[in-house]
Amino acid sequence: MLKVKVFQFGQMMTNSYLVWSDDKIGYLFDVGGKNINKLETFIKENNITLKYMILTHGHGDHIDGVKEVLANHREAELYIGKEEEEFLTNTNYNLTSYMLAQPFIYTGNYHTVKEGDMIGEFRVIDTPGHTKGSKCFYSEESNILISGDTMFHNSFGRYDLPTANGDELFLSLKKLVEMLPPETIVLSGHTNSTTIKNEKIFLKRIGII
Secondary structure: OOEEEEEEEOOOOEEEEEEEOOOOEEEEEOOOOOOOHHHHHHHHHOOOEEEEEEOOOOOHHHHOOHHHHHHHOOOOEEEEEHHHHHHHOOOOOOOHHHHOOOOOOOOOOOEEEOOOOEEOOEEEEEOOOOOOOOEEEEEOOOOEEEEEOOEEOOEEOOOOOOOOOHHHHHHHHHHHHHHOOOOOEEEEOOOOOEEHHHHHHHHHHOOOO
């Protein structure tokens, strides 16, 4: 069973999830700021080997600390949705041209992922809408979904930003609540945790499904 600890980074206090297995292999989902000292201390004190740096999407409040984390963990590899590659270098897409004092551009190595790919224990689910390449990551064994800004507690991500599409987002939300077990714990980018069951009730109430 995977263990999870949440850290919050950046001006928007974005949730970043450090997940690790019994053998101390670590996954870090999103890192929205450079203030990573508490994260690094926790990793060191718990003897975690950070192997996977995974991005749910490419907005600045989810990627700003990527270079700092990777500089400290040479063994870690970066993963992002195939459709989202341009967000690593296009500051208008990643919004850092006006969101951050220093725009974010990443030119290092990375892997792209698509629906059905596995990253360790997590299965990739395509969930476009908030951005064109937004992904969620599901661990069946541990009963958790890392949802980024696709699904929040009784809410969902914006769809008025570059490459966003409301119709696609609503289809992605419907997809998640129909394909995943109702007891699945949802860990989102900006709210407290929720469950697929709770979000299905919410989406029905507001008429999305």
